Amino acid sequence: MGDRLVNETDTPFQTYDDAVAWINGLVAFGIRPGMERIQRLMEMLGHPERRLKFIHVAGTNGKGSTCAFITKVLLQGGFSVGTYTSPYITKFTNRFQFNGEDIPEETLRTLANRLQPLVAEITESGLGSPTMFEVSTALAILYYAEEAYPDVVVWETGLGGRLDVTNIVHPILSVITNIGMDHTDVLGETIQEIAAEKAGIIKPGVPVVSTVTQPEAIEILKEAVQRNRTSLYLVHEQFGYERLRGDESGQTFRFNGPFRDMDLDISMQGDHQCANAALAMMSLEVLRQYMAFIVDDAELQAGFKDTFWAGRLEQVQSAPRIVVDGAHNPEGAESLAASLPKIYTYRKLNLMMGMLANKHHEAYLQHILPIVDTLILTEPDFRKRMDAKALGDIVEQIKEKYAKPTLQIIIEPNWQHALEVLKSRTEEEDLGVVSGTLYLIADVRSNLLGLSDSEKGW
Incomplete structure (x- = not known):
């Protein structure tokens, strides 16, 4: 050359x-x-x-x-x-x-x-x-x-x-x-x-x-x-x-x-x-x-x-237990909801999620809400992010039909603050899960594993 x-x-x-x-x-x-x-x-x-x-x-x-x-x-x-x-x-x-x-x-x-x-x-x-x-x-x-x-x-x-x-x-x-x-x-x-x-x-x-x-x-x-x-x-x-x-x-x-x-x-x-x-x-x-x-x-x-593929049902921390999974569409949510209870035993499931603005989020939430105890809605650090409050509005519309009556919803647009909330609320017998767009998964994973800032992107 x-x-x-x-x-x-x-x-x-x-x-x-x-x-x-x-x-x-x-x-x-x-x-x-x-x-x-x-x-x-x-x-x-x-x-x-x-x-x-x-x-x-x-x-x-x-x-x-x-x-x-x-x-x-x-x-x-x-x-x-x-x-x-x-x-x-x-x-x-x-x-x-x-x-x-x-x-x-x-x-x-x-x-x-x-x-x-x-x-x-x-x-x-x-x-x-x-x-x-x-x-x-x-x-x-x-x-x-x-x-x-x-x-x-x-x-x-x-x-x-x-x-x-x-x-x-x-x-x-x-x-x-x-x-x-x-x-x-x-x-x-x-x-x-x-x-x-x-x-x-x-x-x-x-x-x-x-x-x-x-x-x-x-x-x-x-x-x-x-x-x-x-x-x-x-x-x-x-x-x-x-x-x-x-x-x-x-x-x-x-x-x-x-x-x-x-x-x-x-x-x-x-x-x-x-x-x-x-x-x-x-x-x-x-x-x-x-x-x-x-x-x-x-x-x-x-x-x-x-074989290993980062960010797919990957446990990145053990105390508290936190799993990251890049499920970002209805099919991914269905797989995630079916898999978590099969793999892990836990008292409470705390889920943090952030999405992009161009997806079918209602169908995603229908699959995932039934198994969640605490839902933390945040925003990925990315130009096409979905507003956390707008995501919260979708949850409010469908929670009666799909969520547990005791579901707690927390809206925290800053993903770093949201991650701290997830960590503090996930006790020893609980499971913390971070899901949604891979742009969020990339940042959370780097943060929890102590990697340098990720250059995530498409």
Whole structure:
């Protein structure tokens, strides 16, 4: 790559922080579905995406955990793996990983310097400025294609599928976790519309693995699979799983697949993680059977057990016990409400939550309120935050129907003060939970674990 480097004084970004500030500055251009700008960028770079093998992962919830399981098992099996995920929870470089390590800051700066003049050219061409996510995606492709050379890239969609910029790639496998009501402002108001967007990652001849369960969504998936003349491995049809047991340290489930059955231990908590792990296992089985990605059984089992994904039913403090979970939509809330009483024993459940302003919060609250004793409403430190009082108004409207009659509601917009309230109210036999947008989870997690300020973001 050395011959392409220009004189240091000509480079726009002298430091890593400059480069990240530039990429994050593109957030003003928002989420603009469409592929023209990323296609133009790839053309200008000589199509580096064509030199890589991708496992493309879409879905409403569980994408990050599924990516984590697949990555860990393949690494355990001796493969080199790139992992591109969003949003990140502690640092901007988290989203570009190679063999479990973040992209080096200096590499990110160098690649940003290559991209900046191309982005300026596209902006002036009439296509408009590439967005923050488009530039991040281009940077990831450059990193994997020209610096890291992984055997495979685990590639998470940003939003939807069909018009998501990650859809620029032609993968070796497409994975769809589930479909729920999230980002309806961009993806559509019905399960069918959202399913059609997610099914947009299905490509001719590329096998599809999915844990989608709604009949109307399955119908759309099957139509897309047929249209693309490929094969579908669907939960409850071609493969299945059954949770056998679990406690505070983890859980065990049985995987039943078309090629073999196996019991797997995972440390990740919640029934939904059994679904994500089964989805990852079926994906790995397809890779093994048809693409020679062979992982020894002992290494496969170790990979599943060692998988960890920050901010997903993660106990970050033991005195008082505090669990953080990035459930931020109705499906996430349903999983959280079902999982907590199964995993933990507690007298009172104290829940602190903060949300962004663009979500279906009423449905979220309907799932979570029945198990909560004290509800602390706060606001994430983020530009699109939902006003804590407005969230309180929604709770007031529905609490009679869904909440315990003894529910206590506390409104504290400052999340640091809210966290102190949660800690002081959570006694030894109680459980404190922080839930909602990952922007809040990132800050609370950094605070409780004594990490430096998180650079959370999308």
